[in-house]
Amino acid sequence: MYLEHVNLVVNDINQALNFYRAAFPHWRVRSQGEGLWSGKPRTWVHFGDDYHYLAFSDNGIGDNRDLSGHQVGLAHFAYVTEDLDGVIQRLQDAGFEVDKVGPENPYRRNVYFKDPTGFEVEFVEYGSDIPAQRNNDL
Numbered sequence: 001m002y003l004e005h006v007n008l009v010v011n012d013i014n015q016a017l018n019f020y021r022a023a024f025p026h027w028r029v030r031s032q033g034e035g036l037w038s039g040k041p042r043t044w045v046h047f048g049d050d051y052h053y054l055a056f057s058d059n060g061i062g063d064n065r066d067l068s069g070h071q072v073g074l075a076h077f078a079y080v081t082e083d084l085d086g087v088i089q090r091l092q093d094a095g096f097e098v099d100k101v102g103p104e105n106p107y108r109r110n111v112y113f114k115d116p117t118g119f120e121v122e123f124v125e126y127g128s129d130i131p132a133q134r135n136n137d138l
Helices: 013-023 084-093
Strands: 005-009 028-037 040-048 053-057 077-080 108-114 120-126
Touching (some): 013 040, 013 053, 013 084, 084 108, 084 120
Parallel strands (some): 005 053, 077 120
Antiparallel strands (some): 028 040, 040 053, 108 120
């Protein structure tokens, strides 16, 4: 079993794609369309590779949850990369800044960005393949 996709309701699909294209330059729009969801029109896009993708729908209202608060909801999701500096540079070149830097750890480096809708996305690079080292919280 593996995670195939995450479905995110966003304010603006093009703004979301600007962020995620910078993070994942090898991904593409796999499919897209329009329809009704619970009686409300929406546009949707599947953005990813042949195995994993993010689904974006533009039918939301209001703001995303306050990430500094304690409301129930998505806190963040994370992607593993072998080139954290490259991800950071591409996102900064696209106009996005690192929101938080993870704690120092000899076996991993991680940073957090907020996408245009306010979802927090973590990018992590591991310096070890040994689970006991990768998963420690020194």
